[in-house]
Structure formats: structure tokens, C-alpha cells
Amino acid sequence: NSQGCIELLGQKYATDEWTNVTPKIIEKLDRKLHITKNHPLSHVRQIIANHFYKSYTNRGNNPLFSIYDNLSPIVTTKQNFDSLLVPPDHPSRKKTDCYYVNRDMLLRAHTTAHQVELISMGLDNFLVIGDVYRRDEIDSTHYPVFHQVDGVRLCTGDEVFQNVKGSGKLNIFEHRGVEGTDKQGCHTLEAVKVMEYDLKQVLVSLAQALFGQSVKYRWVDEYFPFTHPSWELEVFFNGKWIEVLGCGIIRQEILQRAGISDRIGWAFGLGLERLAMCLYSIPDIRLFWSLDSGFLNQFITDDPHKKITYKPVSIYPQCSNDISFWLPQDSAYCSNDFYDLVRDIGGDTVEQIQLVDEFVHPKTKKVSHCYRIIYRHMERVLTQDEVNDIHKKIEKASKDLLHVVIR
Numbered sequence: 001n002s003q004g005c006i007e008l009l010g011q012k013y014a015t016d017e018w019t020n021v022t023p024k025i026i027e028k029l030d031r032k033l034h035i036t037k038n039h040p041l042s043h044v045r046q047i048i049a050n051h052f053y054k055s056y057t058n059r060g061n062n063p064l065f066s067i068y069d070n071l072s073p074i075v076t077t078k079q080n081f082d083s084l085l086v087p088p089d090h091p092s093r094k095k096t097d098c099y100y101v102n103r104d105m106l107l108r109a110h111t112t113a114h115q116v117e118l119i120s121m122g123l124d125n126f127l128v129i130g131d132v133y134r135r136d137e138i139d140s141t142h143y144p145v146f147h148q149v150d151g152v153r154l155c156t157g158d159e160v161f162q163n164v165k166g167s168g169k170l171n172i173f174e175h176r177g178v179e180g181t182d183k184q185g186c187h188t189l190e191a192v193k194v195m196e197y198d199l200k201q202v203l204v205s206l207a208q209a210l211f212g213q214s215v216k217y218r219w220v221d222e223y224f225p226f227t228h229p230s231w232e233l234e235v236f237f238n239g240k241w242i243e244v245l246g247c248g249i250i251r252q253e254i255l256q257r258a259g260i261s262d263r264i265g266w267a268f269g270l271g272l273e274r275l276a277m278c279l280y281s282i283p284d285i286r287l288f289w290s291l292d293s294g295f296l297n298q299f300i301t302d303d304p305h306k307k308i309t310y311k312p313v314s315i316y317p318q319c320s321n322d323i324s325f326w327l328p329q330d331s332a333y334c335s336n337d338f339y340d341l342v343r344d345i346g347g348d349t350v351e352q353i354q355l356v357d358e359f360v361h362p363k364t365k366k367v368s369h370c371y372r373i374i375y376r377h378m379e380r381v382l383t384q385d386e387v388n389d390i391h392k393k394i395e396k397a398s399k400d401l402l403h404v405v406i407r
């Protein structure tokens, strides 16, 4: 791996000690589920796009927002982090959390990675939609590849106050202002409040378009390095509060660096999978990657607003197998390395991995982990032999690659 090179989407990249993209992840780079005709993620994308087309139009009644849904997921650390003021030591940059191509490039961890380049191109209103990549745990709601929509709107002072009566003399910037919980130092409170109102009303009406007019929702204060103030929208669905999106007022330093000095902006980002799972009652996130007609055919429609409820074709039995090992004492080990290894070998036959026991030997201080791996194929019954075979390969690879000692 190190000192070599890898090919991604037809381009060669040098590898180094940061490289941790895996073959299973690389396979996903060209799937483009969000723009696959009749795919559930594509329907949700279309509903969101329609909402913004309709909400913001120019004098000629044409949509103000332009949509970028085909940008390459291979980005620089500058795009993904630095341009968004993510500090050099921020935990989200860790090798254990991202898929790095090499020290300088990674598979984008959020679609916000394209914000600055699009603003620098002169765009004021846009959506970015695409696949994003994060190393994470394995269960029915987490998958290392998922899809996000980001939105940005920049306004001049005239645009901010155009619908506010008698606001002729109001400014969006103030000098010697101080940052507080409600605003950045450089902004006037009145500009922030009008932008906040615009942002929140368009996102609440989006939630209503998705979940119904009577959806119960709440705003929660949040923190992002690239916005201030920041909020999260949660909706009450099936007896639980679920996070739908993050948003806020764009840090003015980001706009300044992009050459914009006369505008204030808002931004938001949301994940498509969780929304689609709620809307269509899809029980497992792996199903989005299914090529099985039993899944895909249920979503064939020319009307993305049509109500569809997924009906499981049949439920195949789960099969669980435990693995216990001593962690290496002289090299770094992290659970995400093990999860990637299990995915590489088991692929989507692995439904879930739970760390069921962690134990420190009182004398030797050696650490032992026990994981329960739950196997279930989505489209057919797995035989015990098949599962045993995969499990043995996982044991062997863990020994060879992660230097653990199987108990």
C-alpha cells in the first residue's frame, strides 16, 4: 500500500501511510445512487430539489437555486476541512474516522466540502448532493457510505431587508461588534435574525413537505466550525426525536476568503438515508445498495411525491458468531479497523457488529475485546457453513493484519 498508487474513478493517486480506503469502499465510488432513476434516494433528492426550486424564484419565476449532484467525491483536506475553518487537530480529521486516499486527499466526509469552491465561482444560491464517506460502527442505520444534501444562500443587505418595511437604513455588518451566542462579531443582530427566519422557515416547510403538514419539530442549538450561530432540526417520528439536519449562519471569514465582502449567508446539510428510511419504512440501510429487483421494483414511479411503503420480500434468519481476541500491545488498534476488515471480508452479509465485552487482564494489563458479529443476507438464506467460512477468514485476517491474538 505505502509508496504505491491506487486508481479511483479512472485516476491514479499516490498512496502513503495515510491511505486507508478499502476495496469495498472503492466499489461504491461510481454507484451514484442519488441520481439513479427510480432509486428511493433519488426520489428524496427530487422532493428536496423541487422544494427549493419552488421556494426561491427570480422575477421571471425561474428557480434561483442551481444544483450540483455530480461532483467528484475525491476532495482535498483543504476542501473538506481547512476551507471550512475546521482546526488542524479537530477529531473529525482522524484517520480512524475518514477514508483517506493519501495525506492530502480523502473521500469527502460531507458535501459541505464543495461550499467554498462554488461560492468562489460566484454562486449565491445552490444545493450540492452526493455520496459521503465516514468510518463508523456497523448496524441497521450506519453504513460507511451515505448521501447528503447541502444548501447555501448568500444575500446582500438589500436582499436581506427587502421584505422588511421601513428597513431602509439597516446594515448587515457592524464594526467593533463582539461575538455572542446569538451572532458573529461582524454581523448586525437584525441581519442575523432575518437570515435565521428565512433559513428556519424554508427548512421547516421542507420537513412538512417530507413528513406531512402536522409534523412535530423542534430546534436545538448546535455547534459547527463553519457556521455561527448553528442549529439542528429534529422531528418527532414513530415515538422518537430524530435529527434531520444541521444549519447556521456561515462564518464570515469563509466568505471573506472566497472574495465575498458584501453578503451574509446561511448553510445547511442533511442526510438522505435517514429521511428515506422514515418515509418508505425501509428497515435496514444496506438495502439502498441492493441490486435485487424485489427491492428496486417497489420504487418505480415517475412521481417522487407518491407515497410508497416498502414491504420486506421475506425475512431471512440471522446467524450470530462471536470473536474474542487480545489486542496487540505494541501497535495501535481501533475498533473501526476491525469493522472495515469485517466489511472487506463479509461484505453486506454482515448486518451488525457489537462490542459485547471488553476486559483488562489484572496482571498482564492486556486488553481483550469480544465482538458479536450478526450475519444475515438480505436476499437469501445463509447456510451455517457459509457463515463459518466467512468467520474463519475474519479470524485469520484479524491475526495477520491487526496482529491480535485470538482467544
Ligand code: PHE
Pocket (backbone or CB within 6 Å): 109, 110, 111, 112, 150, 224, 227, 246, 247, 248, 267, 268, 269, 270
Ligand atoms: N456538514 C455538516 C454535517 O455533515 C452539516 C452542516 C452543513 C451544518 C452546513 C451546517 C452547515 O453534519
